[in-house]
Amino acid sequence: MSYAFRFDGREVPAQPGQTVAAALWAAGVRSWRTTRDRGAPRGLFCGIGICFDCLVTIDGAPNQRACLVPVRAGMVVVTQPGVGR
Amino acid sequence: MSYDVAVVGAGPAGLAAAVAAVRAGCRVALLDAAPRLGGQYWRHRGGEGDDAGHRAWHVFARLSAELAGSTVDYSAGSAVWFVEPGPPFALHTPDAVVRADRIVLATGAYDRSLPFPGWDLPGVVTPGAAQALLKGSGVAIGTRVVVAGAGPFLLPVATGLLAAGVRVVGVYEAGNPRRYARAPGAVAGTAGKLREAAGYLAALARHRVPYRTRRAVVAAYGNSSVSSVDISRLDRSGSAVPGSVRRQPCDALAIGYGFTPQLELPLALGCATRLDVDGSLVLTVDVAGQTSIPGVYAAGEVTGVGGALLALVEGRLVGAVVAVAAGRPPVLTEVELTRLLTRRAALRRFAAVMHEIHAPPAGWPAWLRDDTVVCRCEEVPLARIRSAVTELGATDARTVKSFCRPGMGWCQGRVCGYATAALTADLCGRSLTAADVSAFAHRPIAQPVRLADLAAEPG
Numbered sequence: 137m138s139y140a141f142r143f144d145g146r147e148v149p150a151q152p153g154q155t156v157a158a159a160l161w162a163a164g165v166r167s168w169r170t171t172r173d174r175g176a177p178r179g180l181f182c183g184i185g186i187c188f189d190c191l192v193t194i195d196g197a198p199n200q201r202a203c204l205v206p207v208r209a210g211m212v213v214v215t216q217p218g219v220g221r
Numbered sequence: 222m223s224y225d226v227a228v229v230g231a232g233p234a235g236l237a238a239a240v241a242a243v244r245a246g247c248r249v250a251l252l253d254a255a256p257r258l259g260g261q262y263w264r265h266r267g268g269e270g271d272d273a274g275h276r277a278w279h280v281f282a283r284l285s286a287e288l289a290g291s292t293v294d295y296s297a298g299s300a301v302w303f304v305e306p307g308p309p310f311a312l313h314t315p316d317a318v319v320r321a322d323r324i325v326l327a328t329g330a331y332d333r334s335l336p337f338p339g340w341d342l343p344g345v346v347t348p349g350a351a352q353a354l355l356k357g358s359g360v361a362i363g364t365r366v367v368v369a370g371a372g373p374f375l376l377p378v379a380t381g382l383l384a385a386g387v388r389v390v391g392v393y394e395a396g397n398p399r400r401y402a403r404a405p406g407a408v409a410g411t412a413g414k415l416r417e418a419a420g421y422l423a424a425l426a427r428h429r430v431p432y433r434t435r436r437a438v439v440a441a442y443g444n445s446s447v448s449s450v451d452i453s454r455l456d457r458s459g460s461a462v463p464g465s466v467r468r469q470p471c472d473a474l475a476i477g478y479g480f481t482p483q484l485e486l487p488l489a490l491g492c493a494t495r496l497d498v499d500g501s502l503v504l505t506v507d508v509a510g511q512t513s514i515p516g517v518y519a520a521g522e523v524t525g526v527g528g529a530l531l532a533l534v535e536g537r538l539v540g541a542v543v544a545v546a547a548g549r550p551p552v553l554t555e556v557e558l559t560r561l562l563t564r565r566a567a568l569r570r571f572a573a574v575m576h577e578i579h580a581p582p583a584g585w586p587a588w589l590r591d592d593t594v595v596c597r598c599e600e601v602p603l604a605r606i607r608s609a610v611t612e613l614g615a616t617d618a619r620t621v622k623s624f625c626r627p628g629m630g631w632c633q634g635r636v637c638g639y640a641t642a643a644l645t646a647d648l649c650g651r652s653l654t655a656a657d658v659s660a661f662a663h664r665p666i667a668q669p670v671r672l673a674d675l676a677a678e679p680g
Binding site: 154158162166167171179180181183185189199206 | 254256267268331332341344352354357358360446598600630632635
C-alpha cells in the first residue's frame with residue numbers, strides 16, 4: 137500500500153508510517169525551508185525533532201517538524217520561507 | 222489519583238525502569254514523545270523486519286511484552302513539556318496532566334555536533350538522523366555516503382547503511398581506537414562491546430569500506446546540497462595536519478561527535494549537574510540514581526552518556542529503588558543487586574575511556590572561517606561570536622549568547638550549545654566549564670507547546 141501527498145504543487149509518493157521528511161527525502165527532495173537571513177536552503181539535520189531545521193508548512197500551518205509529522209494521504213506541504221508567516 | 226512513579230522516556234533506561242517498578246507492585250505511568258516504544262536505540266517502523274540491524278532486540282521484545290501484560294499506563298505521543306515540583310509531581314503533556322509521587326527521568330540524548338564550513342548544507346546530517354531515517358522510515362540518507370565524527374556509534378550507522386544497499390565511501394573517526402588496547406582495566410568486563418565493534422569492522426572490511434582513524438571532515442561543499450567533503454589527517458593533538466586534505470565526492474555526510482543528554486526537565490526542577498569527562502552537562506546522582514531533588518530519579522544517558530547496556534542496568538536499578546521508596550518489598554536479591562552494581566561500574570569505566578578516546582578533536586575551532594555559521598537557527602557566524610569576546614568583552618558563554626544570539630533560536634541551543642560554549646572558552650584562552658555549557662541548557666518549556674494547549678490548561 138502506498139499513498140501520496142503534494143509538495144510545492146507536485147505529487148510525492150509515500151508509505152504509511154513514514155515521516156514527511158522521509159517521504160520527501162525518498163523523492164529526492166533535500167530542502168524544504170529557506171533561512172530568514174541568508175535565504176539558505178535547509179532540510180533534514182538531526183532527524184529526531186531536536187534541531188528544528190526541517191520546519192515546513194503543512195496544510196497551511198507553518199513551522200511543523202517534517203522529521204516528526206507522519207505522512208497523511210492528501211496533505212499539502214509547501215516550502216517554508218523564513219519564519220513561515 | 223497519583224501514581225507511585227511516572228517514568229519519562231521509553232528507551233532502554235525508561236523501559237527497564239518501568240518494568241522493574243511494576244514488577245515490584247508499583248502503580249506506574251510511562252510517558253514518551255514517540256509513537257512507538259524503544260527510544261532512539263530501538264526505533265522501528267512497526268511491522269515485519271523491525272528487528273533488522275538492531276542490537277539486543279530480544280531484550281526489547283521481552284521488555285515490551287512484559288510492559289504490555291502489566292498494569293503500566295503507557296502513553297505514546299506524550300511529550301512532557303513541564304514538570305511541577307512535588308510530591309506529587311505534576312507532569313504536563315499536550316493531552317493530560319499526570320501526577321506521581323516520584324519520577325524517573327530517562328529522556329536520553331541526541332547527537333552532538335561541531336560546526337565546520339558547509340555543515341549547514343542540505344545532505345549534511347547527524348549520524349542519528351541517518352539512523353532514524355533508515356530505521357524509522359526505511360529511507361537511506363544517500364547513495365554515496367561519508368560517515369564521520371567520533372565515537373562507536375559511527376560503526377552501526379555505517380553498517381546499517383551497507384545492509385540497506387547504500388555505498389558508504391568511507392568512515393572517518395577523529396579518535397585513535399587503538400588506545401583501547403592501552404586500557405585493559407577499563408575494557409575488562411565489557412568484552413561484548415569489543416566483540417560488537419569487531420563485528421562492525423568486519424562488515425566494513427567485507428564491503429571494502431575504508432575505516433580511517435585520526436581523520437576529520439573539515440569542510441563540505443555543494444550548491445543546493447552536499448556534493449563533496451574535505452577530509453584531513455589529524456595529528457596527536459587533534460589538529461589538522463597541513464597539506465593532508467583530500468577531497469571526497471559524496472551525496473550525503475553523516476557526522477557527529479558523541480551525544481548531548483536531554484536535560485530540560487531536571488534542570489527546570491533544579492537538579493544539580495556536573496560536567497562529565499566528555500564535556501557534556503549531566504545529572505549528579507547518588508548510588509541509587511536519585512538526583513539532588515528528593516523523589517526525582519534519573520537513568521541512562523542523562524546521568525552520563527554510556528550507551529544502551531548501561532542505560533538498561535541503570536533503569537533496572539532505579540526501577541527497583543523507587544519501588545522500595547514507594548514502600549514495596551525489595552524485588553532484587555542481594556546477589557542481583559551486587560551484580561547490577563558491578564556491571565554498572567564496569568560499563569561506567571568503559572564509558573570514561575570511550576569518551577577520552579573519542580573526544581572532540583582539539584583543533585576543530587581552526588576549521589571554521591569567519592562566515593561559518595555556528596548557530597544554525599539564528600545564523601550566527603564565527604566572526605560575531607569572536608567579536609563578542611574580543612571587542613565587546615564577553616568572558617563567558619551566557620554573555621556571548623546575549624550579545625549575538627547563538628542558542629536563542631528555535632532549537633534553543635540544543636545544536637550549537639556545546640560548540641558555542643567551547644568556542645567561547647577557546648577565545649578566552651581557558652578550558653570549558655560547566656557554567657559555559659549550562660548557559661545553553663536551561664529551557665523551562667521542554668518541548669514546543671501550542672498556545673491553545675496552554676490556554677486549555679486547568680487553572
